[in-house]
Amino acid sequence: MKILMLTDLYPEAQEADPSVFALHRFCRQWALDNQVWVLRPYCTPNWRLRKRSMPSRWQLEGVDVMSVAVPKFPARPWFFSGFLQRVMNRIQPDVMVGHLGFNLYLAARLAKRNRLPLVAAVHMGDLVHGPRMLGETRLKRVFQQANRLAPRSLAVSRRLLKRFPELESRSRTAWSGLDSAGFRSDAARENRLCEPLAGQPLRIITACRLTKLKNVDVTLRALAGLGSTISWELIVAGDGPERARLERLAVKLGIAARVTFTGWLERSLLRDHLSRAQLFVMVSAPETFGLVYLDAMAAGCLVVGAKNEGIDGIVKHQxxxxxxxPxxxxxxxxxxxxxxxLGADSRQRMARESRRTVAALTEEAAAGNYLDILREAVNAGER
Known part of the structure; x- marks a missing residue:
């Protein structure tokens, strides 16, 4: 099968670390038995397109990636007669996949013009910000056009179907899976989760891009609210525009001595930090899925997530x-x-449930589930 995905949730350059991009985990598995292309559009004023700057192209673990400038919300037929249409003619894909916001709309336009089956992958941002960014009518038309909808988590699926219940028969969750390379064995993971917590600081970690929606400030305020009743230490792994504000907040709350900001970490270093921690906390909202929760569970951390957000349904309370x-x-x-x-029995129960969860959510299983959605879309388009 020839698969063409449109998304900007993909590495920007060949030298980028692909392991942190959830969509690439799908594509590299699909590429083992299928032909996979990714168009990475980026919006630009129309006048820049007249300069005809060449798109950048590279291959990443068997996936052909192309970054190309497009005008925002193209409304005229001339847009499709240029470079993108030539790409479509050369590739002749069997199915189009659109991910997030403008890319979802663009994929729908291209699929309609070329009479291709469409899979609309729905992120939390599409439901929270989509009506404002795309317009309610345009968003609904994309969903109605799609042969299959692929909400990216159970929480997104619940919110989508509550809003558009008529889409249930064409909707199937496309959850993400864990790349387990480099993590502990199952037995070691359970032992890690069963380590006693009493008598030593509770070792807590959060790992994310430091933006407002990650709610790291909520974590800091919660820890400050514990007072002296619990001994703890926090690692904040990541960087971003909120870092300076969060560092000042830690000082203001009087907890700076127990909070370490590491900055951005390579994946191997992050795994080391996760393996030494006992608890992973991230109450971000809105959140589509949050693959880092699975990474934390695999590394031996108990996990705290946000209710009614992406990880809700994978993480089950208590x-x-x-x-x-959040x-x-x-x-x-x-x-x-x-x-x-927590007592020993509760830790052991959590350990067993966590192990079952992670074991079922592998990268291969997730990619196979998503590929089945694509096949359903192709079959539906042939009827």
Whole structure:
């Protein structure tokens, strides 16, 4: 099968680390038995297109990637007569896949013009920001055109179908999977989760790009609210525009001595930090999925995520982790107290459930599930 994906959720250059991009994990698995192309559009004013700057192209683990400038919300037929249409003619894909916002709309336009089956991958951002960015009518038309919809998590699926219940028969969750290379064995993981927490600092880690939606400030306020009742230390792995503000907040809350900001870490170093931590906390919202939760569980961390966001449904409250409202420091503080007070039996139960969860969510299984969605779209388009 020839697959063409449109998305900007992909490495910007050949030298980028592909392991941090969830969509590339799908594509590199598909490329083992299929031909896969990724068009990485980026919006630009129309006048820049007249300069005819050549797109950049490279191959990444068997996937052909092309970055190309497009005008924002093209509305005229001339747009499709240029470079992108020549790409379509050369590739002649069997199915189009669009991911996130403008790329979803662009994929729908190209699929309609070329009479191709369309898979519309739905992210949390499409439901939260899509009506403002694309317009409610345009967004609904894309969903109605799609042969199959692929919400990227159970939480996204619930929100999508609550809003558009008529789409249920064409909707199937395209969850992400874990690249388990370099992680501990199952037995070591369970032993890691069963280490006693009493009598030593609770070792907590969060790993993300430091933006407002990650709610790292909520984590800091929750930890400050614990007072002296719990001994803890926090690693904040990542960088971003919020880092300076978060560092100042830690000082203001009087917890700076127990919080370490590492900056951006290579994947091997992040795995080392995860393997030494006991608890991973990230209550981000809106969040489509959050592959780092699976990385943390695989490395031996208990996990706290945000209720009704991307990881809700994978993490099940008090079974293989905890869920709490994303903007509530008091609720998060209550969860942290519960974690600190866990007995051995509870830790063992959490360890077993966490192991079952991670074992089922492999990269290969996730890619196979998503590929089945693409096949369903192709079959539906042939009827």
């Amino acid at each position: 079974r293989n982790g905890w869920l709490c409202p 903007g509530d420091p008091d609720a998060l503080a209550a969860v942290l107290r519960e974690v600190d007070s």
